[in-house]
Amino acid sequence: MKFFHLSDLHIGLKLLGRDLMEDQVHILNQIAELARREQPDAILIAGDIYDKPVPSAEAVAAFDGFIASLAGAVPDAELMLVSGNHDAGSRALPELREALCACGYAITDERVVQDAGRNYVIIQAEPGKADYSQKQTVVGPVLLERMPPELLPYAQFRLRVAKKALSGAEASGDAAQIAPLAQEIEIWQEVLACLQR
Secondary structure, eight states: OOOOEEOOOOEEEEEEEEHHHHHHHHHHHHHHHHHHOOOOOOOEEEEEEEEEOOOOOOHHHHHHHHHHHHHHHTTTTTOOOOOGGGGGSSTEEEEEEEEHHHHEEEEEEEEEEETTEEEEEEEEEESSSOOOOOHHHHHOOHHHHHHOHHHHHHHHHHHHHHHHHHHHHHHHHHHHHHHHHHHHHHHHHHHHHHTOO
16 A cells, blocks of 8 residues: 655745745645656645645645645545644635545545644545535534534634634624634534533
């Protein structure tokens, strides 16, 4: 069995005022080409996928393009994603789930792992069609179905992060983020109500 392991992509990173997006896209394209040549059975992408908890549209587009390239290069490979501390923000994991779905992957397993006071989500996906609701995209289709006990502290954390992000969006006048964040808050409140019964 052949694996590819990637980590700390930090897509969207600006280093000393220099935008690295062009370089990052170039490297992601090289990885997709290497995957095409080597045909790994599985690809593990360990966090930090994005550099910021709320990734820019450009960073999301770069990762979406990378996942689409991988799907074309190795259509039978299993894909595993592990969130990192930079991916813990309100929109990072829903964006990852949407990208997987759009590129022909179905999420087959999800787990919340807690380590040193941090919550990490492990997502496993296989080639296949999936159509997730907004609630499934935010929480995770497998997590929502199973409602494991470790989802409770994670849901509490995600609710706090979403509220903080909404407060920041309102303060900065970022109208494009306000409605999605408000909807995410409602979803997490509903999940918490179910978990606390």
